[in-house]
Amino acid sequence: MAVDVPEKSGIVPGTDKTYTKAAHASLKFKAGQTLKDIVATAKI
Numbered sequence: 001m002a003v004d005v006p007e008k009s010g011i012v013p014g015t016d017k018t019y020t021k022a023a024h025a026s027l028k029f030k031a032g033q034t035l036k037d038i039v040a041t042a043k044i
Contacts, residue, residue: 001028 007023031039 001030002026003028 002025005024005026007020009018009020011018
């Protein structure tokens with residue numbers, strides 16, 4: 001599923017520089033029950 005992410009501004013850690021990240025579309029993932037079951041029973 002694609003979601004719209006709004007524009008974001010922030011400060012670069014350790015400096016006084018600022019940045020602006022443009023608005024964009026991003027993917028959103030939600031694991032289904034089948035995948036959750038497989039991961040829960042997987043041996044490490």
